Amino acid sequence: MQQSRKIRRGINKQPKKLQMPPAQKEKYRKFLSSINVNFENEELFIQAFTHSSYVNEHRIRPHDDNERLEFLGDAVLELAISQYLFKNYENMSEGEMTKLRASIVCEPSLAKIADELSFGDYVLLGKGEEMTGGRRRPALLADVFESFVGALYLDRGMESVYSFLEAYVYPKIAGGAFSDMMDYKSQLQELIQREGQGHIQYRIVQEKGPAHAREFVSEVWLENNQLGKGTGRSKKEAEQMAAQKALQKLDN
Structure with a gap:
């Protein structure tokens, strides 16, 4: 019972x-x-x-x-x-x-x-x-x-x-x-090269979410300075978003 x-x-x-x-x-x-x-x-x-x-x-x-x-x-x-x-x-x-x-x-x-x-x-x-x-x-x-x-x-x-x-x-x-x-990374690269400021590097710093809806977080660095951080559903998209943030920061 x-x-x-x-x-x-x-x-x-x-x-x-x-x-x-x-x-x-x-x-x-x-x-x-x-x-x-x-x-x-x-x-x-x-x-x-x-x-x-x-x-x-x-x-x-x-x-x-x-x-x-x-x-x-x-x-x-x-x-x-x-x-x-x-x-x-x-x-x-x-x-x-x-x-x-x-x-x-x-x-x-x-x-x-x-x-x-x-x-x-x-x-x-x-x-x-x-x-x-x-x-x-x-x-x-x-x-x-x-x-x-x-x-x-x-x-x-x-x-x-x-x-x-x-x-x-x-x-x-x-x-x-x-x-x-279309290509924020190319725009950022051209700007940095034109100004002769150094070399940029992208780093994937985080992966989150389920396998079918993965999110990546990328940072873009100029030498020892972080220029931007972005999120995307692929590593490439995250890098593009980080480059976009960097361009906005440099424009300001």
């Missing part, structure tokens, strides 16, 4: 499925409509906006957060951007396309687009993440953008992803919005 009660208590402690009142679901429906996204499964999009801190705090099933959708969305986004560049920039070399794609599919760019679309207003966060400004944190916004793309792909297919990007991302590429972000 005592063992039976323990089993029942264990069952009651099992994580629950994410549930949302109809009024709150309607909020997401209106939001998707406002950005001209047709959908069939609203639950996928709600999951795309569900941060792990919310899942942990509400004891919801671990995989109901947006991390798996982020993993998928990252791959879908890279493919969609690669295809756009391949079709529209016939004179661009493989190396140039790689650099431009990296400047688009990086944390600062994706976070900026997500912020412009007010994605942060719809993220489900735990209280701790909310209090520390998570709703406007660039890394979180970039992750949500990728999760959203993953949800859109699963719900409506690749053509809907292309349509969404045609409305909100491709025009920015055509307008040159990312051209100044």
Whole structure:
């Protein structure tokens, strides 16, 4: 009898499925409509906006957060951007396309687009993440953008992803919005060489996060002086972000 009660208590402690009142679901429906996204499964999009801190705090099933959708969305986004560049920039070399794609599919760019679309207003966060400004944190916004793309792909297919990007991302590429972000490292190297100040060196000082969402922290040094520190989802991106911070510091 005592063992039976323990089993029942264990069952009651099992994580629950994410549930949302109809009024709150309607909020997401209106939001998707406002950005001209047709959908069939609203639950996928709600999951795309569900941060792990919310899942942990509400004891919801671990995989109901947006991390798996982020993993998928990252791959879908890279493919969609690669295809756009391949079709529209016939004179661009493989190396140039790689650099431009990296400047688009990086944390600062994706976070900026997500912020412009007010994605942060719809993220489900735990209280701790909310209090520390998570709703406007660039890394979180970039992750949500990728999760959203993953949800859109699963719900409506690749053509809907292309349509969404045609409305909100491709025009920015055509307008040159990312051209100044292509290679901060080269800009910094040219500046240092021009001024004859010495040699610069990049150091990866930290790796964090799960394997599918790894984050790297890089520092850039000029001789014995640290010029900048940056974070990215690859070592190269982290170095680019560190170089960007260094350029901002030197400009000031």
